Amino acid sequence: MLKIDAIHLREINMPLAYPFETSFGLTTGRRILLVELESDGHTAWGECVAGEHPYFSDEMIDTAWIIAETELAPRLLEAELSSGGECPDLFKPVRGHRMAKAALENAMWDLEAQVEGLPLSELLGGTRKVIPCGVSIGIQPSPEHLMDKIAQEVGAGYQRIKLKCKPGWDTKIFEAVRARWPEILLSCDANSAYRMKDIDHIASWDQFNLLMIEQPLWYDDFYFHAMLQKRLETAICLDESIRNRRDALAAIDMGSCRIINIKVGRVGGFSEAIAVHNAAAERGIPVWCGGMLETGIGRAHNIALSSLPNFSLPGDVSASSRYWTQDIVEPAITVSAKGEIVVPTTAGSGYPIQKDRIEALTVRRTTLHAKARVTA
Ligand code: OSB
Ligand code: MG
Numbered sequence: 001m002l003k004i005d006a007i008h009l010r011e012i013n014m015p016l017a018y019p020f021e022t023s024f025g026l027t028t029g030r031r032i033l034l035v036e037l038e039s040d041g042h043t044a045w046g047e048c049v050a051g052e053h054p055y056f057s058d059e060m061i062d063t064a065w066i067i068a069e070t071e072l073a074p075r076l077l078e079a080e081l082s083s084g085g086e087c088p089d090l091f092k093p094v095r096g097h098r099m100a101k102a103a104l105e106n107a108m109w110d111l112e113a114q115v116e117g118l119p120l121s122e123l124l125g126g127t128r129k130v131i132p133c134g135v136s137i138g139i140q141p142s143p144e145h146l147m148d149k150i151a152q153e154v155g156a157g158y159q160r161i162k163l164k165c166k167p168g169w170d171t172k173i174f175e176a177v178r179a180r181w182p183e184i185l186l187s188c189d190a191n192s193a194y195r196m197k198d199i200d201h202i203a204s205w206d207q208f209n210l211l212m213i214e215q216p217l218w219y220d221d222f223y224f225h226a227m228l229q230k231r232l233e234t235a236i237c238l239d240e241s242i243r244n245r246r247d248a249l250a251a252i253d254m255g256s257c258r259i260i261n262i263k264v265g266r267v268g269g270f271s272e273a274i275a276v277h278n279a280a281a282e283r284g285i286p287v288w289c290g291g292m293l294e295t296g297i298g299r300a301h302n303i304a305l306s307s308l309p310n311f312s313l314p315g316d317v318s319a320s321s322r323y324w325t326q327d328i329v330e331p332a333i334t335v336s337a338k339g340e341i342v343v344p345t346t347a348g349s350g351y352p353i354q355k356d357r358i359e360a361l362t363v364r365r366t367t368l369h370a371k372a373r374v375t376a
Helices: 062-078 084-091 098-116 120-124 143-157 171-180 196-208 223-231 246-253 270-282 297-304 356-362
Strands: 006-022 023-038 042-048 130-134 134-136 160-164 185-187 237-240 259-262 287-289 340-342 362-369
Touching: 006 062, 023 062, 023 098, 042 062, 042 098, 042 185, 042 297, 062 084, 062 362, 084 098, 084 237, 084 270, 120 297, 134 143, 143 160, 143 171, 160 171, 171 185, 171 196, 196 223, 196 362, 223 237, 223 246, 223 362, 237 270, 246 259, 246 270, 259 270, 270 287, 287 297, 356 362
Parallel strands: 134 160, 160 185, 237 259, 259 287
Antiparallel strands: 006 023, 006 362, 023 042, 130 340
């Protein structure tokens, strides 16, 4: 039994070492909701990946905070769960709010791994000893800035370069990058910046031999992505559109994509992430682990998830130093010259938490306690 004695919610503010620009906006620093569970001498952590604004998804840190505080944490404190995998059932009365749910569910898996003395990767069903890493490179102030960034990341050994794109930052950029790096594994991510009028424009990217085009159309669409996929040689990868296993099945069977990006926060926690992974594996669709500019807590969880067998493409799981001057786990997450991260083999997430550093970054907090229990 994983009896929860207390749940601490806190917001930490962390400036990004490098600003990150997508088609939906510029991020210079993160406001991050962390969940800390206390259980019988163990402390387990979860990170909520909701952004500062409801731009990537309809959640944001402030909605996640309210849902966690008023709906999810009270349920978890009253429940008598024996595994993280029981969270989806417990949270089922609450519709949506998947990033808030994931923060709590993932902390429960983290706790279970500690209590069982297992690496989190093993508890999730992972088999990989190392995971392949790619990078997501934001829209830059100029093409020259972008070339420098790519040179740096290719030099560091990353196995796949993903370029954020939007109308005006696409074809010309791909041309310049391919002229200098004809062979690298290259993809792009539009974060829903295009519409059906752009279909010929997007089809012209087939000449660039991209590994995939990520979420070109509406964030909630399958039908038009299927129409677009029919026109393309290049694989479409869906990110925003995939909220759960049923979405993955619909997208695969409709031909809306040939690759899926799994973000554990976007699908509501490890249970659903594993279900999406398995559904894709059964249909021969490769998946990779997306990123949401996480701290070491969420990053460690992404590493554990990426150790599952069908995470066969390099993920957006990269080194702490690409985001933070100082991470909140120590040692920080590092990537080898071959572009790999070694999956930890110690119990739990494998990356010790720096509590002092977290305290120093905390700008708001609240604690919920379990009611006294009658024990027989
Ligand atoms: O679409 O994958 C995305 C960051 C924030 C929101 C959405 C996305 C991203 C990234 C960055 O691409 C991935 C990372 O390096 O964490
Ligand atoms: Mg994406």
